Amino acid sequence: MMARIHKKLRQEILKEKIDSNPFLTDGELAVLLNVSIQTLRLDRLELGIPELRERTKQMAERAQDKLKAIASNEIVGDLIDLELDKQGISILHITPEMVFEKTQIARGHYVFSQANSLALAVIDAPTALTGVANVKYKMPIHVGEKLIAKAEVIRKRGNKSFIWVKTRNEKQEVFRAKFIMVSLEP
Amino acid sequence: MMARIHKKLRQEILKEKIDSNPFLTDGELAVLLNVSIQTLRLDRLELGIPELRERTKQMAERAQDKLKAIASNEIVGDLIDLELDKQGISILHITPEMVFEKTQIARGHYVFSQANSLALAVIDAPTALTGVANVKYKMPIHVGEKLIAKAEVIRKRGNKSFIWVKTRNEKQEVFRAKFIMVSLEP
DNA sequence: ACTGGTTATAGTAGCAACTACTAAAAACTA
DNA sequence: TAGTTTTTAGTAGTTGCTACTATAACCAGT
Numbered sequence: 001m002m003a004r005i006h007k008k009l010r011q012e013i014l015k016e017k018i019d020s021n022p023f024l025t026d027g028e029l030a031v032l033l034n035v036s037i038q039t040l041r042l043d044r045l046e047l048g049i050p051e052l053r054e055r056t057k058q059m060a061e062r063a064q065d066k067l068k069a070i071a072s073n074e075i076v077g078d079l080i081d082l083e084l085d086k087q088g089i090s091i092l093h094i095t096p097e098m099v100f101e102k103t104q105i106a107r108g109h110y111v112f113s114q115a116n117s118l119a120l121a122v123i124d125a126p127t128a129l130t131g132v133a134n135v136k137y138k139m140p141i142h143v144g145e146k147l148i149a150k151a152e153v154i155r156k157r158g159n160k161s162f163i164w165v166k167t168r169n170e171k172q173e174v175f176r177a178k179f180i181m182v183s184l185e186p
Numbered sequence: 187m188m189a190r191i192h193k194k195l196r197q198e199i200l201k202e203k204i205d206s207n208p209f210l211t212d213g214e215l216a217v218l219l220n221v222s223i224q225t226l227r228l229d230r231l232e233l234g235i236p237e238l239r240e241r242t243k244q245m246a247e248r249a250q251d252k253l254k255a256i257a258s259n260e261i262v263g264d265l266i267d268l269e270l271d272k273q274g275i276s277i278l279h280i281t282p283e284m285v286f287e288k289t290q291i292a293r294g295h296y297v298f299s300q301a302n303s304l305a306l307a308v309i310d311a312p313t314a315l316t317g318v319a320n321v322k323y324k325m326p327i328h329v330g331e332k333l334i335a336k337a338e339v340i341r342k343r344g345n346k347s348f349i350w351v352k353t354r355n356e357k358q359e360v361f362r363a364k365f366i367m368v369s370l371e372p
Numbered sequence: 373a374c375t376g377g378t379t380a381t382a383g384t385a386g387c388a389a390c391t392a393c394t395a396a397a398a399a400c401t402a
Numbered sequence: 403t404a405g406t407t408t409t410t411a412g413t414a415g416t417t418g419c420t421a422c423t424a425t426a427a428c429c430a431g432t
Contacts, residue, residue, distance in 0.1 A: 007379070023243070025418065036381050041420085051419055053239060053388095057209070060242045063249030076295070103370075108316035109262070109302045113295035120294075130294035133321045140315060140370070184289075184326070193408070211389065222410050227391085237390055239417090 010035070011043050022055050076113040077149065079121060085153055085161075088122040090114060092147045099143045106141040115165040115177045118151045123161045125183040131160065135177040145169045159183040196221070197229050208241050262299040263335065265307060271339055271347075274308040276300060278333045285329045292327040297361050301351040304337045305365040309347045317346065317368040325360040332356065345369040 010033055017024065017032060024032070030040040044051075050058070077092035092114040094106050112135060120128060141147065149167040156162070160180055167175035191199075196219055203210065203218060210218070216226040230237075236244070263278035278300040280292050298321060306314060327333065335353040342348070346366055353361035 023247075027418080038382070039380050042380080045420095053242075053418070056239075056243050056246045059246035060208075060249065063246065063252075066249075103313050105313075105315060107303075108306075108319075109295065109299035112298055112302070112319070116295045116298070117293075127289055129291060129326060130323050132323070133294075133298070133319070135319045135321075137316050137318070213389085224411070225409055228409080231391095239389070 007043075011047055014040070014043055015047060015049070018049060018055075022059060023052065025052050076110065076117045077147070079118070082121060084122065084124040085156070086122070087153065088118050088151045090118045090121075090149050090151075092149070094141060094143050094145045094147065096143055103140075104143045106143070106145075108137060111137070111141060111147065111167060111175050112177070114147060114149050115151070115167060115175065116179065118149050119163045119165055119177070119179040119181060122151045122153055122163065123181050123183070125161075125181075125185060127184045128161070128181045129184060130179060131182040132180040133177060135175065137175055139169075139172065139174040141169065141174050147174070149175075159185070193229075197233055200226070200229055201233060201235070204235060204241070208245060209238065211238050262296070262303045263333070265304070268307060270308065270310040271342070272308070273339065274304050274337045276304045276307075276335050276337075278335070280327060280329050280331045280333065282329055289326075290329045292329070292331075294323060297323070297327060297333065297353060298363070300333060300335050301337070301353060301361065301363045302365065304335050305349045305351055305363070305367060308337045308339055308349065309367050309369070311347075311367075311369040311371065313370045314347070314367045315370060316365060318366040319363060321361070321363040323361055325355075325358065327355065327360050333360070335361075345371070 014029065014033060017029060026037050026040050026044070030037045033040065035043075049055075077090035079088065079090045081087075081089040092110070094110070098110045099106050112133075115135070116130060116133065120130070147167050147169055149165055151163055151165045154162045154164055160182055163179045163181060165175075165177040165179065166173055167177075200215065200219060203215060212223055212226050212230070216223045219226065221229075235241075263276035265274065265276045267273075267275040278296070280296070284296045285292050298319075301321070302316060302319065306316070333353050333355055335351055337349055337351045340348045340350055346368055349365045349367060351361075351363040351365065352359055353363075
């Protein structure tokens with residue numbers, strides 16, 4: 001008989017295998033771990049790992065949701081109030097994907113994106129673009145914080161709109177931006 | 187007998203149904219379309235639509251790849267040259283996800299993100315953050331363009347770095363940014 | 373050395389969601 | 403009315419399982 005490794009260790013390896021390639025059948029896994037298919041299924045049962053088809057389905061569903069969430073980034077943040085050509089408010093929740101791993105501080109471009117998207121949303125032009133942006137980051141923003149961005153249209157002149165955006169977390173102002181948006185319409 | 191719709195039309199509907207919910211079995215689809223399961227399978231065969239399990243698997247695989255691509259967004263754009271504390275160059279390819287559907291013009295925050303990420307990469311500080319950014323969009327950027335961003339460290343003073351980023355497509359300068367990056371280190 | 377408990381393997385029945393195939397009924401069409 | 407297309411019925415076989423029963427192997431303690 002081959003040297004048999006302990007159940008516990010084997011189950012650890014099983015977890016890793018499935019993690020690195022979730023598309024392996026019980027049969028394939030059994031060969032990899034050098035056990036019978038029954039043993040393998042027992043292991044899977046004990047670890048609460050669903051069968052291949054169920055795993056595949058879960059992956060498909062979850063990934064779809066995630067992609068949908070990302071695709072809905074038309075406006076970064078949730079628009080919760082909007083008066084066209086006047087003002088608008090959006091909320092952005094800082095998730096772990098948005099921060100630097102080391103410091104857990106938000107990458108600047110997410111905060112910018114929220115403000116920029118909001119600035120674009122408040123002006124009532126189908127073909128507007130950002131022309132100029134002056135931004136200031138006042139405080140580091142941490143994971144878990146909820147950022148509330150408030151945009152105000154200050155002035156309109158020809159095809160240009162001047163917009164201020166102020167972003168705060170629960171406590172204070174953390175970011176500030178001034179945009180000049182340009183409408184390209186004929 | 188129930189009013190039977192034409193094969194062609196039915197197959198169109200079938201496509202739509204599967205598109206809107208790929209997790210329907212042949213049995214469920216047959217009921218929805220009011221035909222026998224054999225007919226439904228014939229239709230699926232003619233349309234080259236794989237069975238539920240195969241569809242699920244394909245979705246899982248593709249979505250996984252897509253998510254992986256998105257997760258590697260640590261630096262937006264590909265860093266192709268870097269001299270710490272001096273200069274750096276990155277390239278960003280404008281994909282259909284990055285543009286406004288209507289105009290096919292790039293959303294401003296992607297261009298900003300490329301420049302901002304690059305500015306961060308060139309300064310040799312593990313805990314640097316964006317302090318101030320002044321940016322100017324000079325030309326509309328279209329889908330398919332390759333943006334080459336070039337960052338230069340202009341000055342360092344205390345924990346502050348002053349960085350210029352100029353972004354051009356194949357023909358001309360399309361974007362320009364001035365960043366003040368702040369290092370938080372003790 | 374024997375007993376008991378854990379661990380591993382073998383094997384059967386059954387299921388879902390199919391493919392692949394044959395055959396016949398129904399509907400439409402020239 | 404004959405011929406063709408479309409639809410339905412039914413059978414056999416496949417994959418990747420679950421659920422269950424039964425037996426074998428191993429390991430440890432007394």
